Structure formats: structure tokens, C-alpha cells
Amino acid sequence: xxxSSRRKEEGPLLNGGVKQSxxxxxxxxxxxxxxxxxxxxxxYWLRQIIAIILGVIWVFCAHPVKxxxxxxxxxxxxxxxxxxxxxxxxxxxxxxxxLTKEGFMTSFALFLVVWIIFYTAxxxx
Amino acid sequence: xxxMFADTILIVFISVCxxxxxxxxxxxxxxxxxxxxxxxxxxxxxxxxLEKKKETITESAGRQQKKKIERQEEKLKNNNRDLSxxxxxxxxxxxxxxxxxxxxxxxxFDGRVVAKLPFVPLSYIQGLSHRxxxxxxxxxxxxxxxxxxxxxxxxxxxxxxxxxxxxxxxxHPTLERxxxxxxxxxxxxxxxxxxxxxxxxxxxLHV
Numbered sequence: 068x069x070x071s072s073r074r075k076e077e078g079p080l081l082n083g084g085v086k087q088s089x090x091x092x093x094x095x096x097x098x099x100x101x102x103x104x105x106x107x108x109x110x111y112w113l114r115q116i117i118a119i120i121l122g123v124i125w126v127f128c129a130h131p132v133k134x135x136x137x138x139x140x141x142x143x144x145x146x147x148x149x150x151x152x153x154x155x156x157x158x159x160x161x162x163x164x165x166l167t168k169e170g171f172m173t174s175f176a177l178f179l180v181v182w183i184i185f186y187t188a189x190x191x192x
Numbered sequence: 193x194x195x196m197f198a199d200t201i202l203i204v205f206i207s208v209c210x211x212x213x214x215x216x217x218x219x220x221x222x223x224x225x226x227x228x229x230x231x232x233x234x235x236x237x238x239x240x241x242l243e244k245k246k247e248t249i250t251e252s253a254g255r256q257q258k259k260k261i262e263r264q265e266e267k268l269k270n271n272n273r274d275l276s277x278x279x280x281x282x283x284x285x286x287x288x289x290x291x292x293x294x295x296x297x298x299x300x301f302d303g304r305v306v307a308k309l310p311f312v313p314l315s316y317i318q319g320l321s322h323r324x325x326x327x328x329x330x331x332x333x334x335x336x337x338x339x340x341x342x343x344x345x346x347x348x349x350x351x352x353x354x355x356x357x358x359x360x361x362x363x364h365p366t367l368e369r370x371x372x373x374x375x376x377x378x379x380x381x382x383x384x385x386x387x388x389x390x391x392x393x394x395x396x397l398h399v
Binding site: 126133172174176177179180182184186188190191 | 307310
């Protein structure tokens, strides 16, 4: 990483400290989240990224019960992310269930859309 | 590119445009009004006050303290309800527009297979996914099913356009999930920015 791109990610604070950008915090374990919405947005976007990746992969994968496997992977990966990697206090965000359902339906719909588009393109184009 | 795939992409594009249209209508009718901004600021202020009070309260706090908190919670709920009532206006306008648009799109895509589903939908969904299509191949996808899926992937609730975590906001005011346009801040757009729609200083995409 060059120094200019590193400067892009971090900005100076008034007290002379350095503030991390949201995405660099997302990939650092045990990051400090001053704003709860910030962390919830990270959860939301990670879910959408997982949905897109799995939607593409599922086109090439012949396995029954794919939808159920998607739900398990989506919920499981994010659970490991916020409980083990970030080690946040779930109660501050309304509990494990609130974090699990944050952006879940949107990511499920996105997964189906991506899967349908790629399947249609590859098999019926 | 086959016609079917072109239709698939077109429907994705239509759903993006209609989502933007709905948000645009909501912004014109609701977000930029003084009443909504005032109510929103009031709700945020009360939420912060309530959160601070709850943090300082102890087990042995008197009845008066607890009654005070209950009164503040009631006030917050009333303001949240007023906020929802203000948004009701835009919901009617959106409902009216979309009824007309859906009628038009349904007639354009009537009887057309717009995509192939990589799965056979559950029987109670087949009525939607195979709507107005000929034949018994239930992997044929109709316009309405794909449109609904696309809209769901963009918006939280494509029909009512409400935040499904409203109940959470009521019980966990610290979460502030009812802030206007929060879902757009995920795309780096703050509909309440001074002067109208603009990019928030802390764009959620961080690019």
C-alpha cells in the first residue's frame, strides 16, 4: 500500500490522532465503533457482497437446497464476523437477532436476482 | 443478446428507476418539508436525552425518576408516530403513481417470459412467478416476480416503504433507525443535506 492511498483511508483528528475510515475499521479486528449506524452499515454491505458472490457461484454449483445453504452461509459468516472478529457487544445493537436480520431480506433478494440474471445469461442467451 | 436476457436487464433497470422515482417523490413531499425536519430533530434530541437518562438511572431510582422516563418514552413514541403520519402523504402519492406504472408495464410484458429461474418456486409463489404465462414450465419467470425481487434488493420494503426495524427503534432509541433517508446514506446520499439531495460527509461507500 502506498503512502498516498494510506492517507486516503485515514484522516487527522483535532487532537493529533488519526481517524480510520469505515472500511479499514471493518477489516481490523476489535475496531472501535463510535457510531452504531456505521457498524450496522458495514454489516449491511458485507451481506450484499456475500449475496452477489454466492449468486454468481450458485450458477455453476449443482447442489440441492441452495437457498437454505445461502441463508446459513450469510447468517453464519456475519455472526462469526461480529461476534469473533469484531467482538462487539450485541446488546448495544439490540441483540444477536437484530444484527442477524440487518439487511438479510435485501441480501436474499439480491442473491436471487444475481442468480437469475447469470443463469438466464449462461443457459438461455 | 437474446430477447429474454434483454428483458431481464430492462426489468432490473426499470426497478432501479422506479425506486429512484419513489424516493424522489418522498423527498419532494416529505423530506424537504419544515415539519418533517422539525419532527426528526425533535425525535433525535429526545432519543439522546432518553438514552442518557437510562444510562444514569440506577436500580434504587425513585418512582418519580421512573415515571419521568416513562413520560419521555411516551413523548418519543408520539413524535415517532407523527413522523410516520407525515410520511403517509408520500405513500399515497407513490401508490397512485405505481398503480398506473404497473398497469402499463404489465400490459407491455404480458405473456412474456422475461427470465429463467434456476429453481422451481414453491407452489404458493408460482401464482406470482408464472403469472399470465402459458405452459406448465414453472421455471419461466414473469415480469412481476422479477420486478418484485429487484425492488426488494434495492428497497427495504417495496410496498409500504417502511423501515422494518421500527419496533426496534421504539424500544432501542439509541439505534436511531428511523432517521430520514438512512437507507440512502448507505449509498452516500443524504436527502436532508442543506440545499437538498447531496452526498453526506461520511459517505457509506467510502470510495
